[in-house]
Amino acid sequence: xxxxxxxxxxxxxxxxxxxxxxxxxxxxxxxxxxxxxxxxxxxxxxxxxxxxxxxxxxxxxxxxxxxxxxxxxxxxxxxxxxxxxxxxxxxxxxxxxxxxxxxxxxxxxxxxxxxxxxxxxxxxxxxxxxxxxxxxxxxxxxxxxxxxxxxxxxxxxxxxxxxxxxxxxxxxxxxxxxxxxxxxxxxxxxxxxxxxxxxxxxxxxxxxxxxxxxxxxxxxxxxxxxxxxxxxxxxxxxxxxxxxxxxxxxxxxxxxxxxxxxxxxxxxxxxxxxxxxxxxxxxxxxxxxxxxxxxxxxxxxxxxxxxxxxxxxxxxxxxxxxxxxxxxxxxxxxxxxxxxxxxxxxxxxxxxxxxxxxxxxxxxxxxxxxxxxxxxxxxxxxxxxxxxxxxxxxxxxxxxxxxxxxxxxxxxxxxxxxxxxxxxxxxxxxxxxxxxxxxxxxxxxxxxxxxxxxxxxxxxxxxxxxxxxxxxxxxxxxxxxxxxxxxxxxx
Amino acid sequence: xxxxxxxxxxxxxxxxxxxxxxxxxxxxxxxxxxxxxxxxxxxxxxxxxxxxxxxxxxxxxxxxxxxxxxxxxxxxxxxxxxxxxxxxxxxxxxxxxxxxxxxxxxxxxxxxxxxxxxxxxxxxxxxxxxxxxxxxxxxxxxxxxxxxxxxxxxxxxxxxxxxxxxxxxxxxxxxxxxxxxxxxxxxxxxxxxxxxxxxxxxxxxxxxxxxxxxxxxxxxxxxxxxxxxxxxxxxxxxxxxxxxxxxxxxxxxxxxxxxxxxxxxxxxxxxxxxxxxxxxxxxxxxxxxxxxxxxxxxxxxxxxxxxxxxxxxxxxxxxxxxxxxxxxxxxxxxxxxxxxxxxxxxxxxxxxxxxxxxxxxxxxxxxxxxxxxxxxxxxxxxxxxxxxxxxxxxxxxxxxxxxxxxxxxxxxxxxxxxxxxxxxxxxxxxxxxxxxxxxxxxxxxxxxxxxxxxxxxxxxxxxxxxxxxxxxxxxxxxxxxxxxxxxxxxxxxxxxxxxx
Numbered sequence: 001x002x003x004x005x006x007x008x009x010x011x012x013x014x015x016x017x018x019x020x021x022x023x024x025x026x027x028x029x030x031x032x033x034x035x036x037x038x039x040x041x042x043x044x045x046x047x048x049x050x051x052x053x054x055x056x057x058x059x060x061x062x063x064x065x066x067x068x069x070x071x072x073x074x075x076x077x078x079x080x081x082x083x084x085x086x087x088x089x090x091x092x093x094x095x096x097x098x099x100x101x102x103x104x105x106x107x108x109x110x111x112x113x114x115x116x117x118x119x120x121x122x123x124x125x126x127x128x129x130x131x132x133x134x135x136x137x138x139x140x141x142x143x144x145x146x147x148x149x150x151x152x153x154x155x156x157x158x159x160x161x162x163x164x165x166x167x168x169x170x171x172x173x174x175x176x177x178x179x180x181x182x183x184x185x186x187x188x189x190x191x192x193x194x195x196x197x198x199x200x201x202x203x204x205x206x207x208x209x210x211x212x213x214x215x216x217x218x219x220x221x222x223x224x225x226x227x228x229x230x231x232x233x234x235x236x237x238x239x240x241x242x243x244x245x246x247x248x249x250x251x252x253x254x255x256x257x258x259x260x261x262x263x264x265x266x267x268x269x270x271x272x273x274x275x276x277x278x279x280x281x282x283x284x285x286x287x288x289x290x291x292x293x294x295x296x297x298x299x300x301x302x303x304x305x306x307x308x309x310x311x312x313x314x315x316x317x318x319x320x321x322x323x324x325x326x327x328x329x330x331x332x333x334x335x336x337x338x339x340x341x342x343x344x345x346x347x348x349x350x351x352x353x354x355x356x357x358x359x360x361x362x363x364x365x366x367x368x369x370x371x372x373x374x375x376x377x378x379x380x381x382x383x384x385x386x387x388x389x390x391x392x393x394x395x396x397x398x399x400x401x402x403x404x405x406x407x408x409x410x411x412x413x414x415x416x417x418x419x420x421x422x423x424x425x426x427x428x429x430x431x432x433x434x435x436x437x438x439x440x441x442x443x444x445x446x447x448x449x450x451x452x453x454x455x456x457x458x459x460x461x462x463x464x465x466x467x468x469x470x471x472x473x474x475x476x477x478x479x480x481x482x483x484x485x486x487x488x489x490x491x
Numbered sequence: 492x493x494x495x496x497x498x499x500x501x502x503x504x505x506x507x508x509x510x511x512x513x514x515x516x517x518x519x520x521x522x523x524x525x526x527x528x529x530x531x532x533x534x535x536x537x538x539x540x541x542x543x544x545x546x547x548x549x550x551x552x553x554x555x556x557x558x559x560x561x562x563x564x565x566x567x568x569x570x571x572x573x574x575x576x577x578x579x580x581x582x583x584x585x586x587x588x589x590x591x592x593x594x595x596x597x598x599x600x601x602x603x604x605x606x607x608x609x610x611x612x613x614x615x616x617x618x619x620x621x622x623x624x625x626x627x628x629x630x631x632x633x634x635x636x637x638x639x640x641x642x643x644x645x646x647x648x649x650x651x652x653x654x655x656x657x658x659x660x661x662x663x664x665x666x667x668x669x670x671x672x673x674x675x676x677x678x679x680x681x682x683x684x685x686x687x688x689x690x691x692x693x694x695x696x697x698x699x700x701x702x703x704x705x706x707x708x709x710x711x712x713x714x715x716x717x718x719x720x721x722x723x724x725x726x727x728x729x730x731x732x733x734x735x736x737x738x739x740x741x742x743x744x745x746x747x748x749x750x751x752x753x754x755x756x757x758x759x760x761x762x763x764x765x766x767x768x769x770x771x772x773x774x775x776x777x778x779x780x781x782x783x784x785x786x787x788x789x790x791x792x793x794x795x796x797x798x799x800x801x802x803x804x805x806x807x808x809x810x811x812x813x814x815x816x817x818x819x820x821x822x823x824x825x826x827x828x829x830x831x832x833x834x835x836x837x838x839x840x841x842x843x844x845x846x847x848x849x850x851x852x853x854x855x856x857x858x859x860x861x862x863x864x865x866x867x868x869x870x871x872x873x874x875x876x877x878x879x880x881x882x883x884x885x886x887x888x889x890x891x892x893x894x895x896x897x898x899x900x901x902x903x904x905x906x907x908x909x910x911x912x913x914x915x916x917x918x919x920x921x922x923x924x925x926x927x928x929x930x931x932x933x934x935x936x937x938x939x940x941x942x943x944x945x946x947x948x949x950x951x952x953x954x955x956x957x958x959x960x961x962x963x964x965x966x967x968x969x970x971x972x973x974x975x976x977x978x979x980x981x982x983x984x985x986x987x988x989x990x991x
Contacts, residue, residue: 041934045891048577050596050814053935187682187748345744350908439743440904455574456893457927458595 037464038062044458062465071441071449072466078354079445083423084318085358087311089365090415094408096366097374098400100162121147162375165367177433180360184346192343199341211334221327222273225260225320226280232257232316236309237288243298245305252306253313254285260320269328277324307484347435353442357430370415377411378404417481424474446470521552522818523560526810526825527572527582528634530565533841538563540837544828559821573597576813583816584825586808589623589631590886591893598630599812601823605629608827615830615847618805621970622883631811632826635844637774638805638873638881639695641688645789647766651675656770656793658872662700662729665796669739672769685767687739689759690746691730692903693772694896695804696795701726702882703797707971708895708924711952711962712945713887715928718899719921724913725798727906734907741768743907764788775873778842778866789865792872794880800975805881807847845873852877885969889928889938898923956981 039057046053066072149164168176183189206214236253239245245253261281268274344352385403394402427445431437437444437452444452446466454463528534538561545557552558564582575581576597585592592598605611610632612620619636623629645655653675656668669687676685691697698708704722709715733740741749749762760780763771770793771777781787794803810829812822828834835846839857851857852874859867886892902916911919932939948966955962961983967973976982 043931043934044573044577045595045931046935046938048595048597049579050577053937056934185748186744345742345747348743348747350904350910438900438904440901440908440910452897456897457891458573459930 034464034467037461038468040461042459042461042464044460058461062462063469065462066465066469071444072446072469074441075444075446075449078441078443079424079427079447081354082358082361082427082445083420085362085365086416086419086423087315087318089362089368090370090412090419092362092366093368093370093415094374094412096165096371097378098404100158100165100371101375101378102158117147165371168364168367169369173429174433176364177360177430181347181434184356186343186345186348189346191346195343199343203337203341206333206337214334215331218269218327218330219273219276221323221330222268222276225264225277225323225327226284228316228319228323229257229261229277229281230284232313233284233288235312237292239305239309240292241296241298243296243300243304245309246300246302248302249304249306249309253309256310256313256317257320259317260324263321264324267324267328269331273327303484307481310484348439350439350442353435353439357427357434357443360430365419370419373411373415374408377408381407413481417478420477420481421474424470424477519560521556521558521560522821523562524584524816524818524822524825525562525564525582526584526586527564528586528810529808531843533837533843534563534565537834537837540833541825541828544831544833545824550824559818559824561825576815579815581813581815583813583818583822584810585813586634587631587811588886588892589809589811590621590625590888591891592811593625593630594888594891597814599814599816599819599822600628600630601632601812601826602629604823605632605826608823608830610826610830616805616849616877616881618877618881618883618970619807620883621886622807622809625888631809632829633807633847634810634829635776635838636805636807636847636877637776637844638803638876639693639699639772639774640795640803640873640876641770641793642763642773642777642869643770643791643793644763644766644768645791647676647769647788648672649789650766655791658793659801660793660796662796662798666733666737666739669733670737673737673739676766676769683738683745686741686745686769688733688770689741689762689768689772690743691733691740691772692743692900694899695806696772697726697730697899697903698884699795699803700729700798702802702971702975703795703800705800705975707969707975708885708899709887709969710949711967711969711972712949713885713889713968714942714945714949716895716921716924718902718924719918721914721917722798723902723920724917727903727913727916729798730903731906731913774844775842775870776844778863782842782863787863787865790869792869794872794876800978802880802882802971802974803876805877805883808844845877849874849878882971882974885971887928889931889942890924894927895924 039059039062041047041056041058041061045051047055149160183191186192233254236245236250236257240247240250258281261277264274264277268277344356346356347353381404385407386399389399389403425447427443428447428451431443431445431448432451435443437448447470450463450467450470453459453466526534526538541561542557545551545559546555550558572581572585572587573592573595576585576592577595581597587598589598601610612623612629615623615633616636619633623631623633641656643655648655651672653668653672657664660668672687673683673685677683701707701718701720701723704720704725706720706722706726707717710717730740734742746759749758749767759768759771760773760777762768763777764781764784764787775792778790781790794801810826812819812826816822829847832851835848835851836856838844838846839851839854840860842860845852846857852870857874858870860870884892887895898920902920905911905916906913928942932942945968952962952966961981962976964973964977964982964984967976967982973982
């Protein structure tokens with residue numbers, strides 16, 4: 001290396017030095033230190049500059065303690081439960097991005113339609129108010145807001161809508177949490193006041209309808225669950241037969257899909273519904289199991305299509321649980337309606353606190369960076385593909401399914417990875433501001449647990465252990481995504 | 492580009508130097524000490540008063556100015572204080588939980604200074620001693636003292652044609668009056684908007700209830716949890732009944748519906764003033780807020796209802812000196828100021844709980860403040876309680892108080908949510924606390940030795956109890972058991988019969 005090169009390298013390094021130093025001191029150093037902490041019994045009460053208790057290297061003790069710690073498992077369960085909103089948030093982002101990528105400045109026709117819609121909304125509410133229909137302030141507010149948004153769109157076009165959708169992302173987290181706390185107020189919150197009239201109406205209708213008829217809807221849910229399971233098994237079988245999924249993938253998918261049926265033995269209402277679910281599941285498995293015994297034409301690796309298989313079966317699992325829950329609600333509805341339907345107590349009720357936070361997360365997730373990424377992804381889809389598809393006479397849905405969705409696969413993959421990482425690490429601010437982790441620990445996530453163990457109890461070693469366990473989870477999930485989720489993208 | 496970089500560097504360096512030169516410490520020619528406390532506007536006045544007190548007591552520079560400058564760090568110490576403390580950068584004076592902070596080792600021993608300057612434990616309430624001392628050494632002094640209880644809006648009761656509740660009452664009386672109150676206050680067929688009491692979740696209320704059944708958080712030597720006891724389960728069951736069956740206490744959802752979590756002390760005091768709550772769980776500082784209302788109501792105070800053994804909680808916002816402070820002598824002066832007349836009178840007048848020196852609760856200014864006749868008769872209740880039925884918190888050296896409170900809160904929440912029976916959660920809370928104790932012992936040889944001694948003592952206490960023999964007072968470390976056993980006559984060497 002000559003003098004000039006040495007000089008160039010020195011200059012380059014001097015420019016990089018502040019950043020590298022910052023990284024070493026404020027990122028890598030603490031990272032290594034926290035790893036060291038995770039293998040010690042460091043406790044603030046016992047090990048600090050004023051105490052002389054010996055610090056012990058405890059090897060894997062913190063991690064083995066985690067396995068026996070019921071709190072750790074409960075909070076891991078909470079974290080995973082809250083993450084169930086991620087697929088919905090991603091789907092919401094995609095829908096929002098597709099809507100926002102439409103040309104809304106379509107000339108005077110658009111403007112006219114929006115103005116008419118806004119005027120219609122305002123006129124309708126005014127009539128209701130004048131007629132003494134008891135329209136609440138919240139309803140007027142919501143309708144007024146909708147009118148304002150429509151009117152805003154006539155002047156600002158897509159930009160206004162994009163800004164509005166992105167609003168949750170650039171608003172401070174704590175501010176939105178406090179806002180949602182107000183929205184969830186069990187007495188005066190807009191969500192409650194908007195829902196209560198609907199529940200009153202539903203309750204009124206249900207009391208006039210024969211109870212058996214309402215309950216038959218519960219059986220409809222069970223039938224849909226069985227039908228969904230049948231179609232899911234059929235689809236898995238076809239994937240397997242055509243060599244798109246391996247045996248292991250299909251088995252894992254079946255495990256996921258069978259979970260709602262298995263849980264129905266404990267949760268189904270009435271209990272006899274569980275028999276129907278299990279029978280349906282058994283018949284489906286036997287039917288396609290019998291066909292599978294005959295073998296297939298296109299063999300493949302056992303873990304072929306694992307990523308797609310998990311996404312597919314996990315989605316069906318969520319739907320299955322949803323139908324099971326809905327069936328239970330419908331079965332109890334006549335009795336509850338007779339007593340008067342009440343809105344839940346959202347954040348203060350054990351069974352509702354987590355779904356309430358999930359719903360809020362969904363709202364925040366739809367208008368997040370994911371939406372921007374999808375918008376960017378959509379703008380990169382070649383127009384010729386759509387033209388070719390149109391010439392082939394495809395419907396709008398077919399164009400989405402065969403053109404848009406595959407073209408967006410890399411973006412989706414990136415979003416799934418980042419959302420999963422965020423989901424596993426998240427929940428701290430939400431729990432701290434909105435529920436303090438309660439009631440009875442139902443909204444405490446792992447990140448909140450790290451905080452309380454570290455700074456309330458003072459067990460820094462154990463807290464660091466939990467933090468590294470979280471990292472291991474994130475790493476494993478990311479690795480899994482890279483290994484199995486990226487194949488379709490690369491294809 | 493190079494010039495631009497150089498200029499940027501010089502500007503940043505200049506800004507850094509300017510910041511350094513204008514640092515508060517550097518701008519003072521006397522030692523500067525910091526007081527980490529709550530963001531109460533009254534603190535500003537107290538700081539000024541401290542400077543005046545220094546001058547009056549001869550702690551001055553050559554030119555007659557205070558020889559130390561006190562500054563506020565108005566972010567409550569809490570967890571931040573511990574992190575700063577173990578890192579060597581805490582405020583010189585901290586409002587903190589002394590037994591907990593001392594177990595970490597970050598507080599300075601002030602015993603000698605206290606004896607010399609008149610702020611020893613004998614100058615404040617006897618019941619507070621366990622809160623100020625560890626192993627016989629003093630580590631701080633109260634800024635103010637509070638006896639928690641139920642503060643009553645008398646006007647609300649009068650409006651409903653009812654007498655205000657008595658000062659002392661048992662659970663059944665509380666329930667009877669509460670039911671009558673909510674029945675009269677809430678029109679039939681409408682959503683309930685008036686409650687006899689706000690949500691019963693305050694750790695002090697719950698603790699007073701189970702203590703009244705003879706149950707403490709810990710056993711006599713603080714070596715094990717005492718919560719696996721029918722009395723704790725009964726307490727939880729009773730709170731659930733009052734909330735969801737009798738509807739005399741607001742549930743969490745009902746309290747949230749009132750938006751009771753905003754503002755200083757929440758909107759709860761506005762609701763007390765408006766009559767949505769007949770009584771409210773709080774200390775004497777309730778009056779700070781009530782006095783701000785345009786037409787403050789007549790108030791009285793009641794102790795927590797009891798299940799047999801009348802008791803209440805006495806606690807304090809205690810100031811302690813940071814062991815790593817470079818100005819230990821000056822910081823200890825501040826504690827002497829807390830025992831001064833000028834400070835105590837200030838507390839009396841501002842109604843910021845009770846003054847640290849008990850004699851000031853017997854003054855006319857405390858008992859009958861001229862400007863507030865609506866409060867007459869209420870001030871005596873906490874003051875008399877402090878000298879009679881009040882017991883301070885039981886703090887074990889083997890487990891943090893915050894951990895105990897967390898498990899107790901969780902137990903109550905589980906019962907309120909109907910997730911488990913009171914008996915189940917009582918047993919679980921006790922076993923979790925015991926597990927935490929064992930976990931601490933694994934890590935600390937010092938505490939293990941201490942624990943072994945305490946366990947041996949506990950065995951002796953248990954055998955004495957079985958034989959029905961009185962237990963020597965010095966064996967008992969738990970302040971609750973000292974008083975409780977004293978009241979039962981189970982204590983030896985207890986001259987006043989209450990173990991104090």
